[in-house]
Amino acid sequence: MAVDTVSMDKIVSLCRRRGFVFPSSEIYGGLGSTYDYGHYGVLLKNNIKARWFEAMILERDDIVALDSAVILHPRVWEASGHVEGFTDPLVDCRTCKLRFRADKLEDSQCGRKPSKHPGETPECDLTEPRQFNLMFETTVGPVQEEGAKAYLRPETAQGIFINFKNVLQIARRRPPFGIAQIGKSFRNEITPGNFLFRVREFEQMEMEYFVPPAESERWYRYWIDERLDWYLRYGLRRSRLRVREHGPEERSHYSQGTSDIEYLYPIGWSELEGVANRGDFDLTRHTEFSTTKLEYVGPDGERYVPHVIEPAVSLERIIVAMLVDAYDEEVVGERERTVLRFHPEVAPVTAAILPLIAKDEGLVSKARSLYEELRKRQSVEYDDNGAIGRRYRRQDEIGTPWAFTIDEQTLSDDTVTVRDRDSLAQERLPIGGVRRWLDDALERDWKTPKGD
Numbered sequence: 001m002a003v004d005t006v007s008m009d010k011i012v013s014l015c016r017r018r019g020f021v022f023p024s025s026e027i028y029g030g031l032g033s034t035y036d037y038g039h040y041g042v043l044l045k046n047n048i049k050a051r052w053f054e055a056m057i058l059e060r061d062d063i064v065a066l067d068s069a070v071i072l073h074p075r076v077w078e079a080s081g082h083v084e085g086f087t088d089p090l091v092d093c094r095t096c097k098l099r100f101r102a103d104k105l106e107d108s109q110c111g112r113k114p115s116k117h118p119g120e121t122p123e124c125d126l127t128e129p130r131q132f133n134l135m136f137e138t139t140v141g142p143v144q145e146e147g148a149k150a151y152l153r154p155e156t157a158q159g160i161f162i163n164f165k166n167v168l169q170i171a172r173r174r175p176p177f178g179i180a181q182i183g184k185s186f187r188n189e190i191t192p193g194n195f196l197f198r199v200r201e202f203e204q205m206e207m208e209y210f211v212p213p214a215e216s217e218r219w220y221r222y223w224i225d226e227r228l229d230w231y232l233r234y235g236l237r238r239s240r241l242r243v244r245e246h247g248p249e250e251r252s253h254y255s256q257g258t259s260d261i262e263y264l265y266p267i268g269w270s271e272l273e274g275v276a277n278r279g280d281f282d283l284t285r286h287t288e289f290s291t292t293k294l295e296y297v298g299p300d301g302e303r304y305v306p307h308v309i310e311p312a313v314s315l316e317r318i319i320v321a322m323l324v325d326a327y328d329e330e331v332v333g334e335r336e337r338t339v340l341r342f343h344p345e346v347a348p349v350t351a352a353i354l355p356l357i358a359k360d361e362g363l364v365s366k367a368r369s370l371y372e373e374l375r376k377r378q379s380v381e382y383d384d385n386g387a388i389g390r391r392y393r394r395q396d397e398i399g400t401p402w403a404f405t406i407d408e409q410t411l412s413d414d415t416v417t418v419r420d421r422d423s424l425a426q427e428r429l430p431i432g433g434v435r436r437w438l439d440d441a442l443e444r445d446w447k448t449p450k451g452d
């Protein structure tokens with residue numbers, strides 16, 4: 001039976017055990033809700049970014065890439081509304097010295113009595129709520145004076161808007177067209193938590209799609225569908241995804257319409273990605289604040305401020321969703337195994353090369369030359385450490401879809417066995433055909449055996 005719902009604790013412990021993600025600054029006692037990515041975490045992240053980049057840019061003709069600075073001119077954040085409005089209501093507890101979001105007290109735990117919410121016990125002594133800006137401030141240049149104050153970007157989107165004119169002119173685009181970027185964003189969240197789900201430093205993948213105003217609703221719906229399809233394409237189960245449209249009271253100041261693509265995380269249905277119709281808010285505001293006109297002028301002299309449709313997500317939320325969706329436990333021949341059933345194109349390692357007996361020089365040499373051949377094109381791993389069963393289990397836990405085993409028979413007929421992570425089926429094939437076999441396997445449609 002497939003594991004339907006896995007706890008966040010199991011995911012955290014697997015990530016640590018297998019070196020996907022470590023708590024940051026651990027040797028100094030840790031820094032709450034901050035994480036470092038280990039080898040497999042980096043490979044997983046790189047694959048997710050590559051799949052997003054392919055879908056957004058390489059497979060299309062209408063979107064270009066950008067990599068803007070993290071620290072922008074401080075006026076950018078005045079124009080965007082972040083200086084004034086990017087705030088959450090904060091309360092302090094004078095008794096336990098913890099801080100809470102005043103609008104999320106029912107989701108928080110009292111520092112002294114974790115079974116209660118803040119304010120529920122007679123000892124709780126909460127301050128009045130005050131607005132707390134989530135942007136991290138920093139100082140540019142050596143002198144700490146007011147004029148040098150700057151911010152770490154809380155979203156990558158504004159770096160795109162301020163480059164609208166550059167792209168329009170140099171990439172010679174006309175709406176509808178998009179600009180996409182991947183990069184770190186920073187928010188001083190009052191209550192980060194749930195592993196990578198809400199952190200203070202995260203990597204966003206955002207795309208701003210500029211459209212003629214009359215077409216904005218159509219493109220808004222289009223991008224909701226596109227993004228939902230992307231998650232299905234990379235193996236997330238349909239039953240774990242839903243689209244939730246925000247009511248007018250829930251929308252951000254810039255939004256004419258927002259839908260969350262939600263995933264059923266262990267903490268319940270929560271926002272994975274947001275798709276927003278931002279109207280002309282951003283280009284109009286930056287025109288006002290910078291006095292540079294950000295508009296489209298057509299060949300016949302028609303001019304207008306394009307409206308913007310924005311799909312925005314963090315790698316962290318995708319990683320948690322993919323880990324949760326992929327996690328499985330099963331008993332095989334009286335042995336339990338834990339397996340991450342990742343889509344082969346996001347799995348950190350595509351194939352493992354395993355000589356059956358580590359001390360057999362003939363097997364090792366064949367295995368190593370296969371490994372050298374494959375590693376030029378794929379993420380592959382050579383492992384001759386320990387019993388073969390243990391090596392398979394290790395690969396299962398990091399989600400490697402295929403393992404090629406080199407055994408005695410290889411020495412006589414130059415064939416190897418390939419073991420499939422999901423079905424556990426094994427087949428033999430010529431060692432010279434492995435590279436091609438792997439290319440074909442990656443091209444095949446993949447569906448999680450966990451069902452819909």
Ligand code: GAP
Pocket residue numbers: 154155156157187189196197198199200202204206271272273274310312313314316317
């Ligand atoms: N440019 C629009 C924007 O940034 P947002 O809803 O605030 O909108 C977009 O953020 C996405 O960024 C979210 O859907 C989520 O995937 C991710 N995200 C936001 N805050 C996050 C945090 N503290 N930790 C991890 N991911 C976060």
